[in-house]
Amino acid sequence: MYPNCQTMRRPFLLLHLSILLSCCCFILPWLPSSASQPVKYLPGFDGQLPFYFETGYVGVGESEDVQLFYYLVKSQGKPETDPLVLWLTGGPGCSALSGLFHEIGPVHFRLEEYNGSLPSLIINPHAWTQVASIVFVDHPVQTGFSYARTEAATLSSDSTEIDQGVEFLRKWLKDREQFKSNPVYIGGDSYAGILIPGVALRIANENEQGMEPVISLMGYLVGNGVTNATIAHNSKIKFAHGMALIPDELYESLTRSCHGEYYNVDPANSECLKHVRVFEKCISGLEQSQILLPHCVYASPRPTMMVRRRSRSLQESLELEAEPLPTLGCPTFAYLLSKYWANDEAVQSALHVRKGTIGTWERCSSRLRYTYDIPSSTEFHLQLARKGYRSLIYSGDHDMIVSYVGTLE
Numbered sequence: 001m002y003p004n005c006q007t008m009r010r011p012f013l014l015l016h017l018s019i020l021l022s023c024c025c026f027i028l029p030w031l032p033s034s035a036s037q038p039v040k041y042l043p044g045f046d047g048q049l050p051f052y053f054e055t056g057y058v059g060v061g062e063s064e065d066v067q068l069f070y071y072l073v074k075s076q077g078k079p080e081t082d083p084l085v086l087w088l089t090g091g092p093g094c095s096a097l098s099g100l101f102h103e104i105g106p107v108h109f110r111l112e113e114y115n116g117s118l119p120s121l122i123i124n125p126h127a128w129t130q131v132a133s134i135v136f137v138d139h140p141v142q143t144g145f146s147y148a149r150t151e152a153a154t155l156s157s158d159s160t161e162i163d164q165g166v167e168f169l170r171k172w173l174k175d176r177e178q179f180k181s182n183p184v185y186i187g188g189d190s191y192a193g194i195l196i197p198g199v200a201l202r203i204a205n206e207n208e209q210g211m212e213p214v215i216s217l218m219g220y221l222v223g224n225g226v227t228n229a230t231i232a233h234n235s236k237i238k239f240a241h242g243m244a245l246i247p248d249e250l251y252e253s254l255t256r257s258c259h260g261e262y263y264n265v266d267p268a269n270s271e272c273l274k275h276v277r278v279f280e281k282c283i284s285g286l287e288q289s290q291i292l293l294p295h296c297v298y299a300s301p302r303p304t305m306m307v308r309r310r311s312r313s314l315q316e317s318l319e320l321e322a323e324p325l326p327t328l329g330c331p332t333f334a335y336l337l338s339k340y341w342a343n344d345e346a347v348q349s350a351l352h353v354r355k356g357t358i359g360t361w362e363r364c365s366s367r368l369r370y371t372y373d374i375p376s377s378t379e380f381h382l383q384l385a386r387k388g389y390r391s392l393i394y395s396g397d398h399d400m401i402v403s404y405v406g407t408l409e
Contacts, residue, residue: 036072037352042107044341045121051076051106051129055351057146058171060164065153068168069138069145069353071100073129083218084182085134086169088199090190090226092161093365095144096136097342099189102334104128105136109337118344119337133182137168142367145348147357157371162198166206169199173213183218185390190402193225197380197391204387219390224402228376233263235406237279242405243291243398246282254279287331288400296330335363 036056040048052074057067075082089098101108106127110120128134138144140156141164148154165186173179186200200220207214226232241251258265258272262279265272287293325336341347342361384391395404 039350039352041350042121043344043346043350044118045107050123052079055353057354058168060167060171061141061153061160063149065149066141066164067147067149067354067357068141068164069096069147070168070172071096071136073100073106073134073136075133076106076127076130077132079133080178081182083132083185084179085128085132085185085187085221086165086199087134087136088139088165088186088188088192088195089136090188090192091143091364091368092140092156092158092191092370093143093368094190095338095342095361095363095365096138097144097338098363100136101338103189104134106130109334109341111334111337114337114340118347119341132185133179135169135172137165139165139168140368140370142369143365144361145351145353145358147354154367155369155371158194158198158374161195162202162374165195165199166202169203169215170211170213173215180213181216184216185218186220187222189223189225191226193222193227193402194229194374194377196220196222196225197377197384198374200389201380201383204384204389217389219392220384221392221394224395224399225393225407226402227378227381227407229372230263230375231409232402232406234260235403235409236400237262239400239403239405240279240283243400245286245291246279250275250278250282283400286400290331290396291398291400293331296332297325338363 036054039053039055042049042053052072054072054074055070056072057069060066060068087096087099087104089096099105101121104127106124106129107121108124110122112120138146140146140161141148142154142156169184184203186196186203188196197220200217203215203217207217237246237251237254240246241248254262254272254275257269257275262272262276265276267273285295287296339361342363348355348361381391393407395402395407397404
């Protein structure tokens with residue numbers, strides 16, 4: 001018999017880890033394949049933006065019926081020569097605002113109690129845009145401010161994400177001679193780990209075939225990225241044991257009865273199911289994206305990854321949940337602020353969002369019609385390595401959703 005999980009708990013020091021490097025209208029007017037406008041002021045930010053900021057749409061897919069919305073922040077260093085990064089947020093279906101405002105972009109939300117007014121924006125002193133120009137894309141279709149002009153165009157998958165990601169970048173670069181010679185990297189996090197090496201490999205192969213415009217691809221980077229969703233999920237047990245979140249006896253019972261398969265458990269394997277339930281109870285009080293923190297509720301639909309099969313987050317569901325709102329001390333509190341901010345009319349006007357193209361903005365979309373058709377991105381990584389491209393694969397060591405253990409495996 002293994003001891004109660006509560007006896008395994010130890011006080012943790014709070015640690016903030018930072019890494020630097022539904023109604024949809026399909027009767028819409030024809031629009032050019034690429035449209036962009038500069039943004040000098042953002043509601044919630046005091047004064048003129050101290051960096052070049054641009055938003056726009058690029059049409060991709062058959063008849064360009066998919067309109068992908070993007071945000072461009074030019075490097076605050078040397079934009080003429082600094083790298084250009086195409087940033088793909090995880091999910092699938094989480095808005096580019098996640099990367100722009102919650103992670104590596106030049107502004108963040110001021111974390112203060114919400115009082116009904118528009119949330120405030122402040123400068124992020126650790127922004128990657130100090131050394132690189134970054135294009136943040138709302139992908140796939142029906143994510144963020146991206147939309148479809150026909151019902152058929154709302155369908156998406158891993159494969160179409162790769163196709164449309166490459167098409168987006170080629171069309172975007174075609175109209176921007178100033179970036180023609182800049183080194184290009186494909187980057188992103190979480191579920192985008194399935195897609196990023198696929199996009200990079202497609203670009204590499206098309207460059208070899210002489211496709212225009214030639215993209216100056218140098219490499220790619222993946223943060224806490226999924227490589228194989230099944231491995232990512234099953235590695236949670238080994239990770240939790242290594243972090244002393246579960247007792248040795250429970251770990252041994254799990255390995256002995258489940259034979260390494262903790263997700264798609266055979267319903268007839270009652271012993272395994274029993275131990276898995278105990279495991280889930282043991283970790284239920286933790287924030288799985290940062291195990292040093294207590295569990296936090298979400299303010300919007302949770303990312304999808306593995307409810308059925310895999311990961312914006314392995315345990316999350318697309319359903320709007322009747323939970324209390326996150327509190328100021330929770331890392332998910334900023335998601336609540338982004339929901340209020342991005343649904344404000346003045347904000348959407350400043351961002352040049354096309355009226356009538358989406359309903360309520362969601363940080364992670366609950367409207368996706370998505371097919372998971374690439375089980376692993378390992379072969380993409382191998383081919384890119386053989387071709388000599390640079391890669392940076394990094395993981396935070398307190399993330400249990402896509403743990404470093406699964407990445408190493």
